[in-house]
Amino acid sequence: MNTANIPQAALLLDIPQDRLQALIAAATQPATDARPPATLWPKKTARQRLGGISDATLNRMLRAGEIPHVQIGARVMLDPADVETFIRKAKTRKTRSKPGRPRAVIVAAQREQAQEGRADA
Numbered sequence: 001m002n003t004a005n006i007p008q009a010a011l012l013l014d015i016p017q018d019r020l021q022a023l024i025a026a027a028t029q030p031a032t033d034a035r036p037p038a039t040l041w042p043k044k045t046a047r048q049r050l051g052g053i054s055d056a057t058l059n060r061m062l063r064a065g066e067i068p069h070v071q072i073g074a075r076v077m078l079d080p081a082d083v084e085t086f087i088r089k090a091k092t093r094k095t096r097s098k099p100g101r102p103r104a105v106i107v108a109a110q111r112e113q114a115q116e117g118r119a120d121a
Contacts, residue, residue: 006024038079039079039080040070040078040080041077041078041079041080041083042075042077043076046058046067049080049087050086050087062076067082067086069082
């Protein structure tokens with residue numbers, strides 16, 4: 001607004017000129033709390049990022065509270081950061097918890113014992 005028009009506008013709006021100037025100044029300054037809008041993924045996008053898991057699997061994970069989500073009406077939305085956090089926490093390293101024979105050897109020995117038990121009967 002042209003500053004020359006402020007007295008006329010204040011008169012028309014029936015407010016003091018200094019109040020009108022304060023309102024104009026406040027309206028033209030950028031917001032100090034300007035944050036980018038939150039990005040939320042629909043379930044389909046989250047399922048794809050999670051390796052193409054099924055809708056039922058994602059629903060089970062959401063019900064169990066494994067991944068936080070936002071429900072807006074009937075739509076369920078997920079924050080990409082929460083999905084990435086879940087992936088990061090779900091990563092495991094393959095290590096043997098007990099020293100000794102590999103699992104395949106143990107399974108083979110159990111089968112032999114089971115077969116011997118049938119042969120004795």
